[in-house]
Each structure stands twice: as structure tokens, then as C-alpha cells.
Amino acid sequence: MPKIQRLSTRLANQIAAGEVVERPASVVKEVLENSLDAGATRVDVDVESGGVKLIRIRDNGNGIDPDDLPLAMARHATSKITSLEDLEAVGSLGFRGEALASIGSVSRLTLTSNASEQGSEGSSAACEGRDMEVQVKPAPHPQGTTVEVRDLFFNTPARRKFLRTEKTEFNHLEEVVKRLALSRFDVAFSLRHNGRGIHQLKAGTGQVEQQRRVATVCGPAFMDQAIYIENAASGFKLWGWVGLPTFSRSQADLQYFFVNGRVIRDKLIAHAVKQAYRDVLYHGRHPAFVLYLEVDPAQVDVNVHPTKHEVRFRDGRSVHNFIFSSLHRALADVRPTADNPADPLPANMLSTGDGMAINTQTGEISAQGGLAWGAGQGSAVTDAPLQTQPGGGFGSRFAPNTVAPAQGSAQLAAYQQLHPQLPTQGSAEDVPPLGYALAQLKGIYILAENVAGLVLVDMHAAHERITYERLKTARNEEGIRSQPLLVPQPIAVSQREVQVASENEDLFKRLGLSVGVAGEEALVIREIPVALRDSDVEQLLRDVLADLIEFGSSERVEAHMDEILSTMACHGSVRANRRLTIPEMNALLRDMEETERAGQCNHGRPTWTQMRLDELDKLFLRGR
Incomplete structure (x- = not known):
């Protein structure tokens, strides 16, 4: 030597x-x-x-x-x-x-x-x-x-x-x-x-300037399909933009995460984001986001990598839970809302859909060029939820005579008789986000019109999400039911896994699992959730323990149970080629507006899309 x-x-x-x-x-x-x-x-x-x-x-x-x-x-x-x-x-x-x-x-x-x-x-x-x-x-x-x-x-x-x-x-x-x-x-x-200019990014601290820079770096399509979030709790603050599940990527190339202004790549954070998108993202796709986490610098160790791309949190479990809960709540709140573009017509004007508009006060009809369907007040809606009937039909949320009587001149009343599907009065603010149903296409799609233009809804996908969310709500309210095993199942594990299982005994009980210590390197499963009686519980427990060791939390049990509920919702939802009445279609639209994550079905596919009026005009070369 x-x-x-x-x-x-x-x-x-x-x-x-x-x-x-x-x-x-x-x-x-x-x-x-x-x-x-x-x-x-x-x-x-x-x-x-x-x-x-x-x-x-x-x-x-x-x-x-x-x-x-x-x-x-x-x-x-x-x-x-x-x-x-x-x-x-x-x-x-x-x-x-x-x-x-x-x-x-x-x-x-x-x-x-x-x-x-x-x-x-x-x-x-x-x-x-x-x-x-x-x-x-x-x-x-x-x-x-x-x-x-x-x-x-x-x-x-x-x-x-x-x-x-x-x-x-x-x-x-x-x-x-x-x-x-x-x-x-x-x-x-x-x-x-x-010698050629590539980027020229101006400074700005206002939200408009921030959005402009994000759009420049990530593309305007990202900003069009992203929602702004901001949440603070327990000494953490998370803010930024997350892409809608429908704006997913084939690669993880549009993911920016900053901790106290430092861009990082961290497995714990990636796992939390992935879990938040689990229920709404199409299989094999990656979410897009620009997120900022602010935390006390003393709670973060940045001296763990020569290039400072990785950090270590003092309390990784709290950080994981905070990020997951913040994103999970934000994505759950993504549903059709009234934030549609304002109607180009005045509030007292109602478009006829054929290039004309009616004054709801005087009944006067006038030409409106390329403008299409306008605003109106929605029909009175009952509080009864949409439910499937034994024959597979819908219980209508609309009573037979819930449309308010026409107001104005005889001319307006006559027009309403020719167009009974349109509301009779009101303003753009009263039109539901998904509008009112017009017809059904090929027994698959619902055609509706709202303030912005045309709405297309995948009937089965939308009802599948509604049913799925109701099944999850019922499960959460009733709790996870367990059943004891006839013969307790022993599992050989490491000493570290035994320690983690002992520390998280309460967590296993909430998940419907009864796990006991059978030795220094052995565990025994005594009870399992009823919904998972046909699953490989041993492998599931090993996966949960691996998550707890690496990330401090695990959603695997909920994920397996959600898969079963998703299958039940798929089979229990209205199928293609099922003819619906206008009230049934309107009932489905109203339920979509009230259901969490209604923009995607259980498999991550979109449930509805909007075709704005200017897009339709461009398609038919109107105004040229």
C-alpha cells in the first residue's frame, strides 16, 4: 500500500x-x-x-x-x-x-x-x-x-x-x-x-405577472388547464398551480417543485403528489404542476447532495400528509362551476340559437350576428338526488311543472312554446355550469348548451364517477367493516417491519386490519376488511409496511378498496345505448355539478368537454 x-x-x-x-x-x-x-x-x-x-x-x-x-x-x-x-x-x-x-x-x-x-x-x-x-x-x-x-x-x-x-x-x-x-x-x-435571444422574462410580483411567467415557461396550454391552490397549516404553506387531470403528460417533464425557493426532486414529495392524483389520473400518465412549499429552514436539511437537488425533512410524514391533503382537496373540488365565460349578450337578452335574441322584458326579437345560445334562469330544481331505479332508469330531479311561467310579451311566450327546452327568464348567472340538455347522441353522449356554447357529456363516464363518489362517501360514513380470519395468517418479516407495525397499530385498525406481533421477525393477520377478502392480503400488508418505512404513510389499503368500489360503480352505472329523457339528462348534469372530481371518470378519462361559441364559429368560418 x-x-x-x-x-x-x-x-x-x-x-x-x-x-x-x-x-x-x-x-x-x-x-x-x-x-x-x-x-x-x-x-x-x-x-x-x-x-x-x-x-x-x-x-x-x-x-x-x-x-x-x-x-x-x-x-x-x-x-x-x-x-x-x-x-x-x-x-x-x-x-x-x-x-x-x-x-x-x-x-x-x-x-x-x-x-x-x-x-x-x-x-x-x-x-x-x-x-x-x-x-x-x-x-x-x-x-x-x-x-x-x-x-x-x-x-x-x-x-x-x-x-x-x-x-x-x-x-x-x-x-x-x-x-x-x-x-x-x-x-x-x-x-x-x-447571439440569438431565447427568453426575455420581465420581473413581477403580482399574480398576473406570475401567471404570465408560468405560461411562458410551461406553455399557455398549462395555464389554461391549471388551477391555483394556496393552503397553510401546521407551519407549512403550499401554493402554486396544478394541472387538471385531463392535462396529463406521457412523461414527468412538466413538474416543478420548490422548497423555500430551491428546486428539488424528492421521492417523498413525488409520492404525495402521485397519491393525490391516484383517483383521477389515467393509467400511465403523469401530472403537471408548479408548486411552492414554504417551511421553516430549520426543518429542512439541504446538505444531503452535492448538487443540492435533494433535501431531507425533519418530519417527513407531516410534510407528506400536508402535501397530499392539500392537493387531494383541491382536485376533489374540481367540478363544473359557474365560472364560465360571461354571456356576450346583456343580462336581459336571451339568445334564440338561430342568430336572433329576445329581450326578456319587452319580448322584442333582434338579430345578433354570430352569437348563439344566451343566458336564462334555470328551472327550479328539487333536492332529491339522482338515483338508479330497478329498471336502470333515473329518478328525475325535475318535477313536471317546475319551469317558471313565461314573463314578458306574447311574442316571448310564443317563442317559448316553440323552444320548450330553453329557460324562460333570468340572466347568465342563473344558468347552470353545464347548461340544459338538448338531446342524446347515439345513446352515448348528452348534448347540452350553456352560456359559453355547446357541452358534450359522456353519459356512462359521468354516471360512473357519480356512483363511485357516493359509494366512497357511504364507506367513509359507515367506516371500514372487518371480518376475522378463520385461521390467523402468520407472515415472516424483518425486525424493522415488526417495529413499524407496532408503532402504527391504530392506523391498521382504521384500515380494517388487525395485525399482531408474533415474534421478533413475525407478524400475524387476524382481521381483514370485508371488501378485500379475495385479495392477496399478505402482499398488501408488505406493501403498506414498505410505504410506512419510506414515506411515513400509506394509501394502499384505500387504493385496493377504491378499485373494488370503482368496479362496482362501473357495473352499476347507466350503459351505452340507454335512451334518457330530457329530465333524466338534466338530472345527470345537475349531479355532475355537485359531485367531486366530476371532470374525470374512475379511470381518469374526461367526462365532459366544452365547445365555446367562438370555436364553433371558427369551425364553420362564421364572421369571415
Whole structure:
């Protein structure tokens, strides 16, 4: 064995660079985080050849004093922490003091900065990988810092061989800029590649400016299909935008999660989000979201990964439960609401659907160009729930004579006789979100019209969701019924699993499981939920224990029971080719408006869609 010797500074920095600097995107991430920590309100990024040839990042932050420039490029030199107490509650993005030293060891690095608010007298420090000697000289520069990185990996050819094409490397680099732009709405970002402007993101702290930036980074389609959430409890705050289940992705490429402004990838958070979408997302699809979690920095350990992409929570179970419950509640509240676009007609006008409109006060009919169905007051609705009858029919929620008598002139009354399906009076605010049923198409779809235009409803999928939610509600109200096993079932497990089972005995009881300790490495199942009597309970228990060990909670039992209820709801729902009356169709629409998660069936498929009036006009080239 050779004698122990101290590594040279150059070799130590290159080893650190192997952890920190993976590709040009890694350099951009580290430098941008330093700029944000320095209080910059504007950051300009200019790259060439995907960042391999040149990366230049300029900010207007606090800057660095000339005497500190050589130290800024040394290993383990930082102004962000000074003691162990600071490390246990890190509030900055960077803190290790390795970034610039690692970058300088594998590139030609130049750091130009000015810490003075007045004047443009700055200083420049440069170093190259071969000697790591820092040279400082005067250089004009406004307040702030410019970091210039040239010829990345010029002295490590083996590392350079692993780089991808220019386009691929720039895509990774652009993604880093997008993530940090989403983390700080109050900072302006610009990105140029080979002299061409790619992004120009203005700063803004208002919700409109925030939505504009999210739409720029994630695409306008995401904002059109996302809901804003905000929830605070138990020292946590979660806010941001989550995509509707119908706006799912084939890959997890539109998922941004920030903890105290730091973008992270964490298995615990991914599991909580996945569980929240479990009941509404189509199999094999991934949700889209931009979420921000604010928590006491002392409750988060960010010193667990060299690139700081991962964190560790002091109380992971509480974080998991908070994120899950917040998203689960928000997604459950997604249902057809009255937030439809306002009717283009005045409140006292009722469109006829044939290009004409009636004044509900005078009865006067006038032409309305390309405008279609307008607003009206809904029919009086009883509180009786929609129920399937023995023959498979619906119990109507509409009494035979619930339509209010017509008001206005004889002309209006005559029109109502010709169009009995339309409401007789009212305003756009009184029209239900899904409107009123017009007809049934091929025994599968319900056609309805609301203020915005045409509504298409998948009859079976909608009724399936309604039935499913009612079955779950009944189960939750009555509790999970259990049945004892004729012969208790022993299971061989590890000591850790026995410990977890003992600590979560109350949880198992709530899930309908009676699990006892039979030895240091053995458990015994005495009772199981009635609904799971035909399931592989041993494997289910092992999966639950694995979740409890890794995430601190588990939804597997509920998930298995929900699968059974979903099957029951599917078989108990109205089938295709079943003819419904207008009152039955209206009853289904009203129940959809009151049912949680009514936008998707039990399998994650959409239950209804809206075709706006302008979309229909565009389809038929009206107004051209």
C-alpha cells in the first residue's frame, strides 16, 4: 500500500468538479444561484455552442470586494454560513463554497465584479485549470458580477467526450434557467444562445405577472388547464398551480417543485403528489404542476447532495400528509362551476340559437350576428338526488311543472312554446355550469348548451364517477367493516417491519386490519376488511409496511378498496345505448355539478368537454 499523501489543490478541485460540474447546465445553475443569493434583480445569460465554448452570466447583485476575489475562487470559501447553526438552517441557495473553484479547475474562468454602488471601477480575477493561480487586475464594471466560463473541460478530454450534441446541452441549460426563473418571480432573466435571444422574462410580483411567467415557461396550454391552490397549516404553506387531470403528460417533464425557493426532486414529495392524483389520473400518465412549499429552514436539511437537488425533512410524514391533503382537496373540488365565460349578450337578452335574441322584458326579437345560445334562469330544481331505479332508469330531479311561467310579451311566450327546452327568464348567472340538455347522441353522449356554447357529456363516464363518489362517501360514513380470519395468517418479516407495525397499530385498525406481533421477525393477520377478502392480503400488508418505512404513510389499503368500489360503480352505472329523457339528462348534469372530481371518470378519462361559441364559429368560418 502506498503512503498516505495530501491531494494537490488542482486534483482536489477536479474531483469536486466531477460531482458539481456535470455539463454546461451545471455551471449555469451554480452561478445563477450565486447571483440570486447576492440579491440580483436582473440576470443575463449568454452562451455559445450549448455552453461548451462560452458561458457568460451577468447580474446586478451586491458584487465582490477586490480583496475577496481570489478567496471567492478558492475551495470551501463562502460568505453564507459561518457556524454549524447556520448550516442547520440554510436560507441561501448555495453554501458549500465549492462551485467557482470546481468550475475554474476544468475551464478558463474570469470573474469581474464591483461592490460599489457608485462608479464603475471594478476588479477582475482569472484562473485556468492547469495552475489554479488567481490573477487580479482592475476592470471597469457596474455594480454586480460577471462570470465568464470558456472552453469547458478543455483540460479533461475524457469528461468532454461524455457531452452530448450542442442542442441537447443547450436544452439542459435552458431547463435550468426556466427552473430558477420560476423560483424567483421578482428577478428578470434573459437568455441568449449564439447571439440569438431565447427568453426575455420581465420581473413581477403580482399574480398576473406570475401567471404570465408560468405560461411562458410551461406553455399557455398549462395555464389554461391549471388551477391555483394556496393552503397553510401546521407551519407549512403550499401554493402554486396544478394541472387538471385531463392535462396529463406521457412523461414527468412538466413538474416543478420548490422548497423555500430551491428546486428539488424528492421521492417523498413525488409520492404525495402521485397519491393525490391516484383517483383521477389515467393509467400511465403523469401530472403537471408548479408548486411552492414554504417551511421553516430549520426543518429542512439541504446538505444531503452535492448538487443540492435533494433535501431531507425533519418530519417527513407531516410534510407528506400536508402535501397530499392539500392537493387531494383541491382536485376533489374540481367540478363544473359557474365560472364560465360571461354571456356576450346583456343580462336581459336571451339568445334564440338561430342568430336572433329576445329581450326578456319587452319580448322584442333582434338579430345578433354570430352569437348563439344566451343566458336564462334555470328551472327550479328539487333536492332529491339522482338515483338508479330497478329498471336502470333515473329518478328525475325535475318535477313536471317546475319551469317558471313565461314573463314578458306574447311574442316571448310564443317563442317559448316553440323552444320548450330553453329557460324562460333570468340572466347568465342563473344558468347552470353545464347548461340544459338538448338531446342524446347515439345513446352515448348528452348534448347540452350553456352560456359559453355547446357541452358534450359522456353519459356512462359521468354516471360512473357519480356512483363511485357516493359509494366512497357511504364507506367513509359507515367506516371500514372487518371480518376475522378463520385461521390467523402468520407472515415472516424483518425486525424493522415488526417495529413499524407496532408503532402504527391504530392506523391498521382504521384500515380494517388487525395485525399482531408474533415474534421478533413475525407478524400475524387476524382481521381483514370485508371488501378485500379475495385479495392477496399478505402482499398488501408488505406493501403498506414498505410505504410506512419510506414515506411515513400509506394509501394502499384505500387504493385496493377504491378499485373494488370503482368496479362496482362501473357495473352499476347507466350503459351505452340507454335512451334518457330530457329530465333524466338534466338530472345527470345537475349531479355532475355537485359531485367531486366530476371532470374525470374512475379511470381518469374526461367526462365532459366544452365547445365555446367562438370555436364553433371558427369551425364553420362564421364572421369571415
